[in-house]
Every structure is written in C-alpha cells, then in structure tokens.
Amino acid sequence: MKAVERIRNWMEKHGYDGVILGRRDNYAWVGGGAKNHVLSSTENGVAYYVISREQVQLIADSSDLPRMRKEQNPLGAEAILVPWYESMEKYIRQLIRGKRYGSDTGIANTENVQEELIELRMRLSEEELERYQEIGQLCAQIVESVCREAAPGDTEEETACRLKCRCLKHGISPDCVLVGADERILDYRHPMPTDKKIEKSLMVVLGGEKYGLNISITRMVYFSPVPEEIRSRYEKTRYIFACMQRMMKDNMTYAEYFGKVRKLYEEAGYREEWTMHHQGGPTGYGCREYVALPAIEKRIRTGQAYAWNPTIQGTKCEETTYLKEDRTLTFTRTKEWPCTSVETPYGVFETADILEK
16 A cells, blocks of 8 residues: 555645556556556556545446456455446546546546656565565576577577566566577667577567566677677676666766766767667666656656666667665676676676676
C-alpha cells in the first residue's frame, strides 16, 4: 500500500479527489508487480484501479473481472463489473461525476497526470529494491549463459530464441531482445536478430521485465582475438560508462550531467558518437522512465534506478544500476563474467569486459 499512500499524499497536495490507473506499468507499481493485460503488446491494461481518498476500487469488464479480482488484486480492492458490451469510459465518467480526478490515460476527460505519476514511482521502496536485485541477477545470468554457450555457426535468431525461452521460464518478459553478429554490430545500434550465422563476434542485449520492473543489459563476445580498433573503442566506451555511473549526484540537473557526457565523448576522440544513439536514463516501471536529453528539465536523484548505455561504433556498455548516497549499486553484475575496475576522476567502477572465447 506504500504506492497508494504516496499517491494519496500527492492527491491531497494538488487538490485531487482521486486517480485512475489503467496503464500496465502503474498497475504493476501500485500492485507490487500485479499484471494487468491480456495482450502483451499494449501499454494500457484490461482493468482500472480507481484510488480515492477513502477507498480503492477495481473496475473491469465481464471478460476479465473474475480473474483480475481473484488473481491480480493484491490491494483487495472492491471489484466492480462493467458488461463488456457497455462503455467503460461512460461508466467511469458517471462514477467520478462532480469530482476532480486525474488519470494515467486521460480516460473520461480526466486530467492526464502520467508525468507526475512517473516522478512518484521512481523512488524505490526497500521491497522494490530487493525485487530489482533479484531480477537483475536473473537477467544477467540468462544473458551471460546464452553468450557463453553461443558458437560460430549459430544464427542470431537461434541465440535470441534461447534467450527468450530462458527468460519466460523464469517469469521474465523479454520485451527487448537484440542480437547482432560481426558486421551488423558495426552497422546498426539496434541489431534485431536475423538468420545471419555468427562468425567472429556477437552482441546480446536484453530489456527484461518482472514484477513490473525493467532491467537493461548488454554483453559482447568475440570468438577470435578482439581487433585492436574494437578493443580501443571498447576501452573508451567503458571509461565513459564508468564516469557516467560515478559522476551522478543527487539533485544534479540532466543538463549538467549531459554536458559532462558530451565532453567525455569529445575527450575520447569521438565527438559526435553520442548523437548516434540515446545514452539511456532513469529506469523502473518503464524501460526508461524517460530518455535523458541534453536540455531536459529534470534532476538525478538518489534512491532511483538507472540504465545508461553509451556506444562507440561496434561497442556498447549497458547495466542497470541504483544510485545510493555513497555509491552506485549494479543490479546486473555477476561473478561469472570477466570485468575490469575502471578508475575515473569520480571514483572506481567495475565494468564488464568483452568475453573472448
């Protein structure tokens, strides 16, 4: 109920009588990982949590209410059935008539307060932090095991299939799976898997979700000695990455942060590389709660998760981390993958190596 309390405090402060949550990400947030969907490709779910100052109601149509009430209602909300052939929007409009409600979708002409809800949900509770550590280890173990087992002659699609199957086995939704081999790593920042056979190199990227929380991780493998040019690029990429992790400070503006990132690329001799791919941003109940932009008017905060992913052509570093007051915790670090401690002006940070097989 901590998320509900946080929402109610926000409602009181801003003069709302209630909030309606219909998006899958927010439903998972307030419901401790509860799932609100039938189709996995939709942002909006099949049920709504209606949170007022006095109660929480669960509204869904006749197709889904029995299941949602019994299996996906950890808040114990009062369940309200709307026949599938009647308008959900009309019902909600009547329910909240004469009151000021916000929502995460704008349903029934309510004020869309999704931006504000994202800010509310980004600071993780102790329970969420524990879940995140569990998911991070699971995702890292899956990605790294797939990378270690991959071999020349395997196709990108076969590798992606193994990754997806292992994720599903552990209750992880593989929302983003990128697998690139050889020249495709150089040609594309987002190599969607194809039937190309692996020859000398492989990059595997996973965006996985469990309990509503998102993990992002990238690993690279070479089946022959890493070319010097690639090794040099990777060393520069991971130095940028290590700096990005250690230079975060509570209340730092993203404008200040991004200015430092651009300078790191320039000092590395790759001034324009940051323009070729987004650099990541805060994560949580969204793969990126928002992508950090050079002039975004938001601030870095402790107690939040981050997924930074700098790239220089043919190389990429990506982990999911958590900013504490005194250090950065990496959710996706395991003891099985080789890594290097990188010294930066901001402190030392442990980064994944390219695995040579």
